[in-house]
Amino acid sequence: MIRVGIYGATGYTGFELIKVLVRHPAVEIVFATARSDVGKRLCDIFPTMLTTPLVAVDQADLAAADLVFTCLPHNAPELVPLVQRALDAGKRVIDFSDTFRLRDPDDYERRRGWPHPAPELLTAAVYGLPELHREAIRTAQLVANTGCYPLTAILPLWPLVNADLFADATVIVDSKSGVSGAGRALSLKTHFGETHETFSAYNVGRTHRHLGEMEQETGLHIIFSPHLLPVYRGILSTIYVNLRSTATLAEVRAAYDVYRNEPFMRLLPEGRLPELRHVQQTMYLALGIQPVEGDPGRYIIVSVLDNLLKGASGQAVQSMNVMFGLEETLGLV
Numbered sequence: 001m002i003r004v005g006i007y008g009a010t011g012y013t014g015f016e017l018i019k020v021l022v023r024h025p026a027v028e029i030v031f032a033t034a035r036s037d038v039g040k041r042l043c044d045i046f047p048t049m050l051t052t053p054l055v056a057v058d059q060a061d062l063a064a065a066d067l068v069f070t071c072l073p074h075n076a077p078e079l080v081p082l083v084q085r086a087l088d089a090g091k092r093v094i095d096f097s098d099t100f101r102l103r104d105p106d107d108y109e110r111r112r113g114w115p116h117p118a119p120e121l122l123t124a125a126v127y128g129l130p131e132l133h134r135e136a137i138r139t140a141q142l143v144a145n146t147g148c149y150p151l152t153a154i155l156p157l158w159p160l161v162n163a164d165l166f167a168d169a170t171v172i173v174d175s176k177s178g179v180s181g182a183g184r185a186l187s188l189k190t191h192f193g194e195t196h197e198t199f200s201a202y203n204v205g206r207t208h209r210h211l212g213e214m215e216q217e218t219g220l221h222i223i224f225s226p227h228l229l230p231v232y233r234g235i236l237s238t239i240y241v242n243l244r245s246t247a248t249l250a251e252v253r254a255a256y257d258v259y260r261n262e263p264f265m266r267l268l269p270e271g272r273l274p275e276l277r278h279v280q281q282t283m284y285l286a287l288g289i290q291p292v293e294g295d296p297g298r299y300i301i302v303s304v305l306d307n308l309l310k311g312a313s314g315q316a317v318q319s320m321n322v323m324f325g326l327e328e329t330l331g332l333v
């Protein structure tokens with residue numbers, strides 16, 4: 001059994017992670033932390049859940065764990081010291097935030113405007129995307145779990161880069177996310193009255209914090225427009241690419257053969273585009289490809305995933321399975 005500790009167990013991703021882990025045959029949960037709900041039990045917050053006591057971060061029994069999941073906000077001051085402490089104690093760590101996702105400390109500083117608080121951890125961390133980095137994840141001490149928006153762009157774009165199909169390296173990624181992407185903490189932007197029966201764009205262009213990992217993993221120049229969709233879970237991204245004018249639909253579709261053995265990738269048949277409901281509550285990333293009529297080389301790709309599963313907690317469990325030499329789909333299908 002893998003003994004796992006969960007930091008930030010009362011958040012959206014923490015809750016989703018526990019829902020996956022309680023069904024996982026090779027996992028035992030040894031602790032769960034909270035902040036405002038310290039002293040309660042997990043089932044006091046989520047009534048169908050375990051009776052595990054909720055402890056403060058510094059009360060967690062780190063020694064009892066083989067692996068910890070850190071599901072804290074990126075700006076929690078406890079996060080980096082906590083990850084450092086766990087690694088120093090010889091534990092393996094899967095971090096959910098974007099703190100360790102960029103490999104290059106200079107790139108981090110350029111994009112954020114300040115230096116990384118622990119640059120040596122940046123270079124040691126492995127980007128937690130098994131479809132691209134499976135071998136490195138197997139032996140990683142620190143895995144930087146992928147961002148949910150970035151995954152909807154990286155997984156559709158990378159095969160086209162790999163097949164050398166791009167005529168123009170500038171790509172437009174237009175994404176729409178359900179409100180659970182913003183976490184459970186109260187905020188004006190995501191409360192019911194502000195999101196119900198409306199639809200809005202935010203951080204458009206080149207300002208969103210998750211642009212960096214999309215560009216790092218694809219090598220493309222990306223214009224990214226995220227939107228807040230009035231649904232709870234799921235992301236749909238519409239991606240506009242300009243490929244070589246000779247690239248036929250058959251050639252473009254063939255580029256995705258690299259995913260033929262990937263258990264969670266679904267390329268839809270010609271003429272079909274995916275919807276959120278095809279993937280909500282599942283681990284699948286589904287995508288469809290549409291040529292732009294009368295405009296050779298231009299294609300529109302639509303990709304969808306569940307931000308809390310393939311985009312966060314399920315993805316972390318997929319990486320955990322790889323790290324511990326288990327069947328990659330264990331507990332996930």
Ligand SMILES: NC(=O)c1ccc[n+]([C@@H]2O[C@H](COP(=O)([O-])OP(=O)(O)OC[C@H]3O[C@@H](n4cnc5c(N)ncnc54)[C@H](OP(=O)(O)O)[C@@H]3O)[C@@H](O)[C@H]2O)c1
Pocket residue numbers: 007008009010011012013014033034035036037057071072073074076077078096097098146147148180181182183184185307308311312
């Ligand atoms: N939501 C998504 O779809 C998604 C997808 C991919 C990645 N992520 C990343 O996953 C991480 C967690 O996201 P989330 O959506 O689960 O957030 P969330 O719902 O806000 O939950 C955060 C958790 O961390 C705890 N926490 C917050 N500040 C803390 C602090 N200073 N010290 C100790 N504990 C603290 C919270 O406890 P209290 O509630 O008591 O404050 C809660 O248990 C974030 O880094 C996020 O960017 C999220």
